[in-house]
Amino acid sequence: SAPLGTVPPPTRFAERVRRLVREDTAPLDALARGSSDEMAASYVGLDPGAETIFxxxxxxELVAIARASVRRPSVWFVSGVYVRPELRNRGWGKAVTRAVMTxxxxxGAFTALYVREDRGxxxxxxxxxxxxxxxxRVLLDCGAPPPP
Known part of the structure; x- marks a missing residue:
């Protein structure tokens, strides 16, 4: 395997992925509001001109999204990877995640992310x-639903 921190080669959707800008607010909001998925809902009200969203x-049509929710000089955290249900398992999620990595x-930053253990x-x-x-990591809660 490649050394940790190596960005993988482009996926087949790489040319269809770009960083969102403020003019993408309406399609981002439509994608987020058009889904009952908590991951998609986390994008409602975000300003793609101020956030690092791909x-x-x-x-x-906007069909997949991912963002760098935390950006530090040495590491960016990928979060909110969402693909419209009918287009999942085709490579869209990898494509938007790879865009954040790139x-x-x-x-000069590495990328990291958290993923639930039951999401094989x-x-x-x-x-x-x-x-x-x-x-x-151990998640402690006080009656809250599990995170997406």
Whole structure:
């Protein structure tokens, strides 16, 4: 496998992924509001001109998103990876995640993310992009629903 921090080669959707800008607010909001998924809902009200959000477009339609929710000089955290349900397992999630990885690498930062242990399909996809498990964490709650 490639050294940790190596950005993988482009996916087949790489040319359809770009960083969102303020003019993408309406499509981002439509995607977020059009889903009952908590991950998608986390984008409602975000300003793509102020946040580091990447989107995948199937023609003119925004169908996949990922963001760098935390950006530090040495590490960016990928979060909010969401793909419209009917387009999942085709490579869109990898494409938008890779876009965050590429942007982080361009400024000398590594990428990291958290993934739930019971999300085997997501873990497999992230491992195919070069992410490796380095630690486990314990979630303590007080009656809250599990995070997405």
């Amino acid at each position: 989107g995948g477009f199937d023609g003119p 942007a982080a690498g361009a400024v 399909d997501a873990r497999t996809a992230y491992e195919q992009l070069g992410f490796q498990p380095i630690a486990r």
